[in-house]
Each structure stands twice: as structure tokens, then as C-alpha cells.
Amino acid sequence: METVRAGIDIGSRTIALVVLDGLKTVRSVIEDTGFNPGERAREMVALLPPEAAVIATGYGRHAAKAEFAQRVVTEIKAHALGAGCLFPGAGTVLDIGGQDMKVIALDESGDVADFQMNDKCAAGTGKFLEVMAGALGYGSVGEFGRDSMAGSPGTKITSMCTVFAESEAVSLLHRGVDRRDIGRALHASVVERAFGLLQRVGCEAPLVFTGGVALNPCVVALLRERIKGAVLLPETPQMVGALGAALAGLKK
Secondary structure (H helix, E strand, O other): OOOEEEEEEEOOOEEEEEEEEOOEEEEEEEEEOOOOHHHHHHHHHOOOOOOOEEEEEEOOHHHHHHHOOOEEOOHHHHHHHHHHHHOOOOOEEEEEOOOOEEEEEEOOOOOEEEEEEEOOOOOOOHHHHHHHHHHOOOOOHHHHHHHHOOOOOOOOOOOOOHHHHHHHHHHHHHOOOOHHHHHHHHHHHHHHHHHHHHHHHOOOOOEEEEOHHHHOHHHHHHHHHHHOOOEEOOOOHHHHHHHHHHHHOOOO
């Protein structure tokens, strides 16, 4: 019976792979999804030992099941398991990825008690921040997040729609508003979106923040300010779903 289990999270922007030997992580890697996620995922699992069991999650999980994965697990379950492993006693998980936002309430056993997600549009997601970084002339989302930390409060972005919010941002830029202030306002709109979901589910401390947007320092700072509490950050927040998928392989 195999002891090596691999969790693969095939998302819209990245594919993350975590390999467990028992409970020990022996390999972790993350790559851009690219234009052919199926091919990229096959390349990543091709290097695994033949006895490894592969558990897939994310947008591409069903395609993976059809080709190479033994099982699939929902992103909700995967992020709950991953966050609970890294931070035992976690009460709530906030996951913001490339194209969706999820809030997961955990019970005392670490199981999913409730969840809410926004996957109907790009508002409040990594894609939203990517578009806004480009509109304001930043070379990367990382640069956008760091520079927006120096922005002052007071500027508002009222639209949640990515297209209209971009139009608002450009209009403010043309009126001479400092782009760091506009950036802060855009990041604040993401946090307000998350806060609304957290209120609907009930934000029980401690809150674990997962997904690629958890790497954005401005979102993290404004979230801590908004919820008036601690936000726990995994070392590699974009790997939590893959870790959870691998852990799901330990459960019958």
C-alpha cells in the first residue's frame, strides 16, 4: 500500500504540488498555470514515484481525475485541512486566489462548519488586483501592494465591478490623485469584500489567510485593521490547498 501522497491544486493562475511521505512534506513546488494547465499538471506529476497516490483539487481537479489523479477533493475541504494542519485550532479560513474568494468556518474538530464564496466575477480577487496594477502603471502586483502601503486613507473606490473600478481608478489618476492613495483605496475595496463574507459566515479567531493574495502586504495590513485582530499567514499561502489535498489522501 502506498505511503506517498501528492496533493495538486490546479488553479487559474498557478498549479501547486505538495508531496507527503506519511505526514512529512518531502517536496513542494509551484508553477504558473500557463495556457495548457492539463499538460503542465501532467509534467509536474510525471516525476512522482509510481506508487504515489495523487489527490487533486482546484478548478482543474476533474480533468486531473480523468487523466491521472486517484481522487478529488473540493477546494473548501482542501483549504480547511491545510490551514488546520498548519495552525491547529484555527477558527476561520480566508482564501483569496486568482479568480475567487472563499471564507470557511471551522468547527472545534477542524471540519468545515460553513462557507461562503464569491466566484461570479473578479471583484475582490487576485485578478482584480492584477488589472488595477496594470491600470496604475505598476510592473507587478507585488510592487503595487508594497507601494500602496504608503497611500493615505480618504480616497474611495465605489464600484465593485473590475471594469468600472478600473475606470474610476484611471479617472482619479487623471485628476491628479496620488496613485498610492488610489492603490490603497483599491486594496481597501478587496478587504471590504472579504469582510462582508467574513460577517456572513462569522469570523471566529484565529483567522488564517491563504491563497496568493495573502502575499500582498497592503491587503494583509488593511485586513488586520478592519477585523481588529490577528491574521495568521502560512509561509507559502498559495500551497495550502495542495497540502490539504495531500492530507485528504490520509483519510478514508
